[in-house]
Amino acid sequence: MTSFLTLTRPDDWHVHLRDGEGLAAVAGDTARQFGRAIVMPNLKPPVVSVAQAVAYRERILSALPGDSGFVPLMTLYLTEATLPAEIERARRSGCVYGVKYYPAGATTHSEAGVRDLSRCHETLRALEDLGLPLLVHGEVTDPSVDVFDRERVFIERHLIPLVQRFPRLKLVLEHITTASAVKFVLAAGNTVAATVTPHHLLYNRNALFQGGIRPHVYCLPVLKREEHRQALVRAATSGNPKFFLGTDSAPHARSTKENACGCAGIYSAHAAIELYAEAFEAAGALDRLEGFASHFGPDFYGLPRNTTSITLKRESWQVPETFPFGGDRLVPLRAGETLCWRLQESA
Ligand code: NCD
Ligand code: ZN
Numbered sequence: 001m002t003s004f005l006t007l008t009r010p011d012d013w014h015v016h017l018r019d020g021e022g023l024a025a026v027a028g029d030t031a032r033q034f035g036r037a038i039v040m041p042n043l044k045p046p047v048v049s050v051a052q053a054v055a056y057r058e059r060i061l062s063a064l065p066g067d068s069g070f071v072p073l074m075t076l077y078l079t080e081a082t083l084p085a086e087i088e089r090a091r092r093s094g095c096v097y098g099v100k101y102y103p104a105g106a107t108t109h110s111e112a113g114v115r116d117l118s119r120c121h122e123t124l125r126a127l128e129d130l131g132l133p134l135l136v137h138g139e140v141t142d143p144s145v146d147v148f149d150r151e152r153v154f155i156e157r158h159l160i161p162l163v164q165r166f167p168r169l170k171l172v173l174e175h176i177t178t179a180s181a182v183k184f185v186l187a188a189g190n191t192v193a194a195t196v197t198p199h200h201l202l203y204n205r206n207a208l209f210q211g212g213i214r215p216h217v218y219c220l221p222v223l224k225r226e227e228h229r230q231a232l233v234r235a236a237t238s239g240n241p242k243f244f245l246g247t248d249s250a251p252h253a254r255s256t257k258e259n260a261c262g263c264a265g266i267y268s269a270h271a272a273i274e275l276y277a278e279a280f281e282a283a284g285a286l287d288r289l290e291g292f293a294s295h296f297g298p299d300f301y302g303l304p305r306n307t308t309s310i311t312l313k314r315e316s317w318q319v320p321e322t323f324p325f326g327g328d329r330l331v332p333l334r335a336g337e338t339l340c341w342r343l344q345e346s347a
Pocket of ligand 1: 016042107108109137218219220221248250251264265266
């Protein structure tokens with residue numbers, strides 16, 4: 001049985017690093033494993049301009065030790081007021097690597113998102129022309145659509161028409177959760193890819209109700225049926241470069257999760273690569289982890305692959321019950337449970 005696993009240093013193509021005390025609490029977890037990360041812009045207020053993205057990037061770097069080597073790849077939050085000129089500035093900045101499309105109201109801090117995508121057509125054209133990826137939260141917000149169907153319906157109503165209208169647009173369907181999303185990505189051209197989270201590879205929706213309601217595995221898009229989890233595992237472990245790593249690690253203070261109206265988001269950055277290793281090993285595909293975690297993301301974004309490496313060791317260890325998070329605590333995925341892979345300290 002393999003007891004060490006060395007990989008090209010992976011990158012996280014979808015993470016929430018938050019700001020202020022939250023940022024200080026979590027940035028080190030991401031930087032310890034990943035060379036780079038696509039940092040989501042859903043702060044309050046959202047990161048809508050290049051100037052804001054540059055300032056946020058500085059705050060991220062200041063939250064880390066000077067020699068961390070970690071490179072934050074910034075994103076802009078698309079609104080109906082985002083102008084093509086801002087996209088041009090983003091392209092020229094060398095600091096912004098994608099533009100995030102949140103349907104207004106779809107998820108945490110998405111109120112400023114887009115209600116009517118047709119208002120953004122000129123901006124989308126600029127993205128297409130400049131080769132800057134659109135990163136899509138793929139769920140409809142229509143309250144009459146069942147929560148578990150919102151991704152599939154979004155693909156049918158919005159995504160298929162979008163890629164028809166903008167066939168050269170680089171697009172990442174973020175944190176996919178269904179067989180419908182896998183099918184859509186496979187059928188689309190090479191300009192379309194998807195990120196897959198560790199929690200959607202490891203859990204189905206039963207986890208939400210195991211012995212009672214489980215706020216710490218509640219995220220959006222919500223966990224789905226087992227058949228969908230299996231479709232995601234097949235896609236992620238297939239070796240197809242359209243599917244790559246994006247944790248969607250989304251920390252929230254314990255008091256806001258363990259709440260009558262608990263917010264959406266799972267914290268996985270404390271053990272992300274270990275959790276992916278577990279999912280790939282369970283599928284008998286550990287040899288496919290490196291492509292998914294370290295090669296396909298930079299290839300899609302047109303960036304060089306990392307040149308350093310990380311090593312995982314087969315070793316049981318217990319995940320802490322909580323971590324400090326500003327004045328509150330953060331409950332990580334697998335809190336108090338045992339993991340079977342452990343990231344080795346970098347030399
Ligand atoms: C994310 C967050 O908390 O910022 N929550 C989540 O459940 N994934 C937002 C998002 O990516 O949808
Ligand atoms: Zn997210």
